[in-house]
Structure formats: C-alpha cells, structure tokens
Amino acid sequence: MNTGQIISGAGHLALIGWALFGGVFKSEPLPFEVTEVTAISGDEYAALVAPQSAPETAVDVTSPEAPDIDDSAPDLGSGTDVQPEVAQPDVAATPPPDERPEVTEVMPPADAEVSDEPPEITPPSEDVAVLAPEVAPEAQPREADRVAPEPVAQPEPDAQIDDIVQPETVPDEAAETPREETDATAPEEATTEIVTEAEEPAQAAPSKSLRPQTRPERPAEPEPVETAQPQEPAETETQTDESAVNDALAEALGGGGASETETSTPSGPPLTRGEKDALRVAVKQCWNVGSLSTDALQVTVVVGVTLDADGKPTSIQQLSATGGSGGAVSKAYEAARRAVLRCGAKGFDLPRDKYDHWRDIEMTFNPEKMRIK
C-alpha cells in the first residue's frame, strides 16, 4: 500500500466514523425530548402556584398596596375611582396600586362543571394533536407589518389575504361562513426584514427587499439520482437514522440483498425536489415566529406529521428538539404545529399517486435565520 492509499483510507475511515456517530448523535435525543415536553405543564403549574401563595406574605411586601398613596398624592382628588374607562384615561387620580389579586387554579379536580380537562383533550404522555376534519374557510386579512421570507407586493385590492394563493372561485365549501363566495386570495404584503425607524431611508418603498435572498427557491426539477437504486420501491417503515445507516451500509456492502423488511409498495416514484420544495414553501408561509420569545427562537424542533390522502394533517407529534429548555421548546413546537395545521387545513398540494411517500413527514423547523430579522 502506498502512502496515498493510507491517507485516503484513514480519511475515509474518519468519514465513516463521522457518518455513523454523526447520525447517532443526531438521533439520540429522540426518545427523551418527548417526555420533556410533558414536564412543561409542571413548570407552568409551578409558575402559577407561586403567585398563588403570595397573599399569605402580603403583609411583608409593602409597596403597592399601601392605601396611604390616596391621601398623600398631591393635588388630585379621588373623584374618578368609579368604573374606570377602558380607553386611555386622562391624568386622573385613581386609587393606588390596585390590590393584588389572589390567583388560584380554576379547576379543582372535583369540579364537575369544567368539561375540558387537559387529559381528555390530549394523551398525557405525548403532545399529539388529533384533528377533526373541518373545513377552514379563508382567513381574514392581516395587518401590514408582516415579515416573510420573500417580499410580497401589495395584493390586488379585492383579493383576500391568505397563505394559500388561489384564484377566485364560486362558492362551494365555504358555505358555513358569512362570506358568500371564495374571493381570490393572495399572500399579504410583506418585507423580508424588519425596518426600524432608524434604518428607514428617506423615501424607501415599503415593500422593497432589503437584503438578498438567503436561499433562493430551487427550480422544480427532477431530483438527481444520488443513491443506490432510487427507483426501487422504498420501504415505508419508520426508523431511526441509525437503522437507516445500517441498512444503507448493508445494502452498499452486500449489493442490497440484506434488508428484508416488509414493504407496502408505494404507488409511484419518490417526490421530486420541486414537489418537496412546494411543500416547504407551503409550510413556511404559515410558520409565524413573530410571537415567540427570544428563547423559543433558539429551539430547532422536529415534528412528525401524518397526512391523509387529501394532504390534510391527521396527527402531529413532537419528535425532538434542540437548543432550549422545556418552556421554550413547548412554545417552539406549538408554533410549528400551528404552521402545519393552518396551512394544511385545506390539504397540502402533493401528488396523490405518491401518497406512500408523503403520508409520514418529519419536518425540521429551524429558526436560525429568523432570530434577527
């Protein structure tokens, strides 16, 4: 063996090791993160219980309750401490810091009135949303301050804002809403980036894109063949990366004879890259991270989605999460779940003849690019 082969061999062995263990590390947190999610309600519970116990120590905490402020606040009478208005009040004397309310859980275990106890809604072990098949008519228009991956021009005046672009149609399934017919929809006007007051140029066009696309959409083209036997029917079993690695290894080594798992033969070839990209675009239009905390924006969450043949989600499940603690993970998952549920409400546009390829989807929601917009 000459030196070149040795170096090459060593390099490739390192590559194998990295591939194996990289895969292992990637898949390791799977079983654990799911249980961590259930701990969240515990955290929230603790947070809620804390204020609950406050009234006992109220005597010690002097500040906001002292009635003295009433008397000593100069100049102002106390004439306005009747029913306060909701609109911004004028400068008016109102009672001192309102008394601290006592906080208690609404539902005692024995409360028969309360019908929606969490265990009845979700299985206690996993956070799985099971969907009733409902038709969601078009959305209301949203406010203008929207930041989206691509700049969106102002829609036609009569087009409804919707995440899903669709032409105007006659009424059919939208009958249960007050609206008579389905208006044409278009994505809401959006910029690619938040523009602060300090950054506003003198006469900037509001919908101008301020920085180049970080990832341009790829053209819809057939997926290049990169692995062995891509045209072969693929097994539909779900498995971890590790077993996938093992199968791939065995296949590569033994010419594909090793794996003998049961296969429900999928109808049709795998999804093209264009088809996958279309799905990605559909989901990201509904992935709204605007209401997430800074911590939740650190969390990358992997969500397992099962679709019915119409492309509508039938179950959603958090598979794993990285980058945050319990509460943040939970909020990151909920935002991802909303994205799938909202944009999947009418069914994702996927080729029916390839159903077996997209019945189960693992979606990774990575907010890295969304942190500083």
Add this chain to the structure above:
Amino acid sequence: MKHKERGKPMTYLSKTVILCAGLALAACSNPDRLGGAGGAGAGGAGSGAYAPGSAQDPKSPLYFQQTVGDRVLFLVDQSNLSPEAQTTLDGQAQWLMANPEFNAVIEGHADEQGTREYNVGLGARRSNAVQEYLVSRGVAPNRLKVVSYGKERPIEICSEEACYAKNRRAVTVVSVTPVS
C-alpha cells in the same frame, strides 16, 4: 427668535436675560468702559446719584448682572474659557473683591444636544472652570459655590445653534446669602 413669534408678552425674566446678554457682550468688547464704571461705582457709593440697588448702583447685583456681565459662553462640549470669557470673569472678580459682603453661586448649563446625565456633568465642568478662574483672580473659594443644571434651564428655547450658543453658559449669581 422663535419665541417672540408666539405672541406672548415677554416676561420680565426674558427681558432681563436678553439685556444681560447684550450688556455682557458689550462689556467683553469694551473692557475700559467696565473699569471706568467700576471706578465710578466705588467713588459714588454714598453720593446718592442713583437709587441704591438699582442697575446704576455699582454695588448692586443688578449692576453686576448688567454692567459687569454675569455669564460666559462655551463652545460645544467645551468648558475652557475664551479670552472674552476671561475678560468678563476678570470684571466679576474685581466686583466680588470690591463687594466682599456678596457671595456667588456659579450655575453651569448645557444646550439640549446631549443626554440629561452627561449634560449635568458638562455643566459641572463649566461652572467649575469659572470658579477656578475667579479663585485664581483672588476671590476666596468659600464665597463661591457651583451648581450644574445640565440642560434643564435653557435661556433660549429654539432648537438652533443661535440658541444653543447662548444656552452653553455659566452664570454667576451674586447675593448676600451664605453659599453653604
């Protein structure tokens, strides 16, 4: 000046201030006149040629304000004394030496271009510069006190350099009350 356009009658304070500013500038440009006035004041204190305490009375705070000149101005962010300012302060020192029953509070001010906290510090520098100069001219340190108002008490209210220039000032306020 914009505040004149408001149609409100000028307050006594405003008039005084403008008059003072004008006189201070006059005094700066004509030191001889200052010296002469001082001499006249010293000689005529008991003569009854003018009402005691009026602006003509060289021993009065009004005379100090209007004739000697009670203020000096500064450049942006600066607290060093210009030659003109030093001339005014020479007059202040002479007056204070001639009227030992008076004490003085030196108020340092800044224009509105700057944060509130920094401007208090800047005003402190300016008032201190005046204090040190007066002491160097012989005024006893215990007759002088400094206070900084930062940008809290502008004398001119427009947001232009013409106003800013007059607000960047140190004003010497004399009175017979003890300084501390």
Add this chain to the structure above:
Amino acid sequence: MMRQFLTLLTAATLLAASVTTPVVAQSPGPLRIEIDEGVIEPLPYAVPDFVADTDAAAELGRNISRVIAADLSGTGLFRELPKDAFISQITSFASPVQYADWKAINAQALITGAVSVDGNGRLVVQFRVYDVFAGQELGQGLQLTGTQDGWRRMAHKVADQVYSRITGEGGYFDSRVVFVAETGPKDQRAKRLAIMDYDGANVKYLTDSSSIVLAPRFSPKGDRILYTSYETGEPRIYELNIGSVTRRVLPTQAGTMSFAPRFGPDGQTVVYSQAQGGNTDLFSMNIATGASNRLTSAPSIETAPSFSPDGSQIVFESDRSGSPQLYVMPSGGGEARRISFGQGRYGTPVWSPRGDLVAFTKQSKGRFHIGVMRLDGSEERLLTASFLDEGPTWSPNGRVIMFTRETQGASGKASLYSVDISGRNLKPVQTGTGASDPAWSPLQQ
C-alpha cells in the same frame, strides 16, 4: 484484503452521500423536510367579553376583556379579531369551545373568561386560553380574586398569563412606570415625579413641581424610587418609598453634586455620579449604612451607571476617550472595557433584565437614536431616530424599551414612547401631560 478494503471505501462513500444529505435520501421512511424560514406577523386572537351573571359583573367583564385586548394587541405580537367577525359566541365559561367556528375566522388563540362577585363583594375572574388549531387548551384555567376596584390589575394579570402561554416568556402588563411629568414652556418647565400603570392608566403624582426632578429609578422590588432633585439648590439623590410617599436624601458627600442613581439588584447598593471640582465620577453607596466608595477616578465625566442583573458589573457612560462612549467594569470598580465603537456619541446605557443586551442613547449626525447592542459591543441595532430620543428603560421581560422623545423647537415637548427590541411597534405612551425619563418597574407581585 485490498479488495475488501476498497469495497468498504465504496460503501462508505455511498453511505456518506446518503447520510449527510438527508433531504435527498431515498431510504424508506418518513419524508424529511427542513423549514428554515417563516414569517413574522401578529398572531390573530379572539377575546370575547368575559361572561357574567349580573349586569354589574357584565360591565366588568366587558372592561376586563377590553384591557386584555389592549395589552395583547399593544405588544404588536398579536392582533385582535373584531367581534363582528365571530361566528359563535361564548355564553358559558364551562361549555366546550366550538373550535371550528374560531378556526373559520383564523383565530389562532382564544381567550374565554367569566366574571362574578362573591358573597364578600370580591371580584372573581376566571379565564382559559385555547390553541384553536390544535384544538386544546394552553395551560390550565386560572381564577383570580381581588377587589372590584382592582379589576384593571386583574385584567393585566390575565393578559400576562396569556402572553406567557403563547410566547414562552414572561409578560409585562402588571407593571408600572415612574416618570417625570412636564408642564410649561421649555424655559420654565415644571417637573414632578409621577407614577402610572404601564399602559398610562392611573397616573398619580409623587412630588410637587417646586423643584426640578430628574431620572427616577425603581428598586428591584418596585417599592422604592431613587431620583435626583434640586430641592436644596444643587442636585442630590433622594429615596422615595412609594407606599408611604415618604422620602429622604441620601447622605452623599457634602459640597458635591450627586445624580444619575441606580439600584443594584440587592436593593441596597446604589451607584451614582458625583461631581466635585468639575469632575464627575462614579460612586457606590450602601444605603442602609450610608457608606460610600469611589469607583472611578478619571478626569473625565463618568455617569449613567447601570448594574448587570447579577450585580457583578456596571455599564456606564464616559468621555475619557474624548467623546461619550459606553464602558463595562466590575461593580466594585477597576479596569473598564469600552464596548461602543460605532460612529457617534453613546450615552445612558441600561443593562437588560435578561442580561444579554444593553440599551443606549446614541447621537449621530444630528439625530438621536435608541439602540441595543450586546455586551461585547457587537450586533448594534438602532431602533429609533428622531430629533431627540434618550433615556431607555426595559420592560420587565426585556422585550420592550420605553424612552423619552422630545420634539424640536421653541414649542418642543417631551413624551414617552415604546418600541419592541426588534424595532417594530414604535408608538407613544399616553400620559396626559408632557413626560420624560421613564423607568419601568418589575412585574408586580
């Protein structure tokens, strides 16, 4: 041997290709896609009037739901759906929610509640938050009990809960702001301390306008305020107890001016500026004992100190380099490290309650900005621009900054504004009179 090795290499190469690019992997199993871009927009929600069984309670129920909506929509993170869009009404707090009706109007969150008055005349508020599209409750139902007069605080507490259950971070609605109320023209401005709810309600005055007051600051528990007053003729620092509205002057060194105070996280240590002989330096004082010690001794102006949340460091403003810039040093004094390097003058740094950012005032090219940067000076981001913006203060959760904006000219007037740290949602805070120098309290207990 060699042949086997080469076979292995080939396999490894194929393997690497398939594993490192999972998106294109054709191995059987779930389809894998990565979503790395999304949208940022207000989340639509519905908050029907809280239900009640008496007319009086119904009035409170309406008011409470309006305050909750004002809180949530005021963040810019949420958008309330108008009542006339509702398909189903909430008439009973206990009945199951018709998710389909709320989905139909794209209400992504739904807040329901009930208001009643108990036998002791106490106000009882119950509420629940729903994730409509998931068809389940977010968190659990809660009940709050308090006085009827205190309904606004109860509404704020509900809104804090809703905010936290959706965003994952604490809210800031049950908080107050102390500020300087301003009246009169620029050259005769009367200033007095005032306190109000964060949303501008319940304004009360804490001092009269006989002397200039500056820059009040809350104690960590929100029960006391430090501020600067010219009551004795020169600026000195006072501590005011909000509950009793009693105050005392801090025993700073005689013959000096003291200003720009701020509490440390222990509520005992105070850092401030002291000017003596024309030089302004930083000092700290234990306000229980009155013992003070000097933190800096440079011939430059050192001012506007602010503690890190753990109390170990101080960020402050100094012109030791020739122009005002931001520096960080140990809270006991010591070597200071400059953190601001952009073009312009930097002042009034305030450490965020989360500890990761500093808000500041920046003056550049004749304009003032409120901005944020990291503690190492990186990622500077200017959030505002105007003739004069200054004096930022953080919301309790570190998400929003309130500051003073003063307009130009002879009729110039100061007022309070707030802005999200993303730079969005810039808006005025209603105070009735002119207002400056806001300081945001911690969340009330």
